[in-house]
Amino acid sequence: MTRVVIFSGGSLGPWALRLIQPGDLLVGADKGALFLLRHGRRPDVALGDFDSVNAEEKAYIAENSGRFISCDPVMKDLTDTEMAFNWALEKQPDEIVLCGALGTRWDHALANVHLLRKGLEAGLRCRIIDAYNEIAVMDQHLPLTLQRSRFSHVSLLPLSLDVEGIELQGFQYPLHNAKLTIGQSLGISNCLAEPEGTIAITAGMLLVIQSSDQAAE
Incomplete structure (x- = not known):
């Protein structure tokens, strides 16, 4: 079974690291990549506009990730999490798990819940998990x-x-x-x-x- 686990820049903690299973593809979206690296996990891919990290942290992410994809923070149409989700869909996994997809920004949170619908339409099991909730469609x-x-x-x-x-x-x-x-x-x-x-x-x-x-x- 192939899983992609996406770490975004919302609410994260040690609980999220315990979700990782052997063989998972790890994706760090913006600050989520920094979270993984600071906890001893190497992202298979780090992507986003990286406007939530400073220049030194961005360089650290670029150097230590399997693949680094950076885009302009203004001239883009997708959130970092949707960019990561689309990358995951292209890999055609059996499941996509999103961590750090919920937080203080409810516009981002609701947009991320809508990503579950996109996954469902592609025939994939997708879940959002945080410290208090697990959400599926x-x-x-x-x-x-x-x-x-x-x-x-x-x-x-x-x-x-x-x-x-x-x-x-x-x-x-x-x-x-x-x-x-x-x-x-x-x-x-x-x-x-x-x-x-x-x-x-x-x-x-x-x-x-x-x-x-x-x-x-």
């Missing part, structure tokens, strides 16, 4: 199976206008042939009642957000 072609973990809550939110035929098994609040429309909170704060839970739908795109009130260390 699913449709009728890619149902999800969740294992009981440190995430105590599971919330479902439509990413399309409507999501139809929702089936939940193994949850405290099961659903059968349910429908969610943007603006409804019916899918918030469910939890697993069994060691494993499955989610399936018949139409639409569904955000599945696992979360915990306690941050990972």
Whole structure:
């Protein structure tokens, strides 16, 4: 199984390093590359405009990364994370994991959540993970199976206008042939009642957000 793990410049910590598995391709987007290097991990590729690091740090990243791709910070159309995501898509991995994709900038955070839709349309499993959350997008072609973990809550939110035929098994609040429309909170704060839970739908795109009130260390 081939995975690409992207480290962006949002909220990162030791928990993110523990997500790395042998054989993963590591991508550092802007300051995310510096995070990897400072924690003893060499990015296979570092890319972005590097406007979040100083000249000395940029040179350090360029010298110590497998490949270095720099662009102008003004004359560009994509965020650093989307550049990294597009690079990952070209590698046709089995999965893409984004770390540091959430933080104080909600415009960037929401744009990164939308990248999950791009991955889904390419037929790939993609996740955003931070200290409190794990976010995925699913449709009728890619149902999800969740294992009981440190995430105590599971919330479902439509990413399309409507999501139809929702089936939940193994949850405290099961659903059968349910429908969610943007603006409804019916899918918030469910939890697993069994060691494993499955989610399936018949139409639409569904955000599945696992979360915990306690941050990972």
